[in-house]
Amino acid sequence: MSKETHHTLRAIQNLAGEDLDGTSDVQIRGEFIEDGFDPDAEASRIAASIDGVVAAFMRAHTASAKREATSRRSLIPMVRPTLEKIRALIERACASEPALAASYRKGSKQSEADLETMYDDLVALGKIDPSDVYD
Incomplete structure (x- = not known):
């Protein structure tokens, strides 16, 4: 990714963040419903996705720590x-x-x-x- 592309993406992220900060929860919920989404179902789906990512990270971290400990033990x-x-x-x-x-x-x-x-x-x-x- 070029420096210019990175800078552009950063600017877009900042604008999106400002837009989100300026929008109330009620407005966001209304936009979800207007677009045909169930806000509660979307919240549950996102929470499950985050739980999956966190669980995968923890499994990978634990496996890495076990490999590290095993490799150190084998050197002694x-x-x-x-x-x-x-x-x-x-x-x-x-x-x-x-x-x-x-x-x-x-x-x-x-x-x-x-x-x-x-x-x-x-x-x-x-x-x-x-x-x-x-x-």
Whole structure:
């Protein structure tokens, strides 16, 4: 769509909105009846259509979230390397990206669980390649 077409459509939308804003509910209902439509039936049809769109969006969003969670889970290694190897891999990742170093603190105060979680997170983020375990 060209910029000019987009601008024209925007102007039409604005005019239609102004016209709608200036029309009372009674007038709109009268126009519906005059055009041969049942306002209540149209309102029900539109509500059902909106419900369908919202439901489809929610299903798609949920499916996407499930795929995302599943893909993240599959990146986390089932068998971790030794703690010494985890420390070395984390230190190497922090050396290559200094922004990561703030969360590591040279491994001095982290528990084993902290180190394992950080390793899993860095693998999931792609900062550590799980195949590096075998180097």
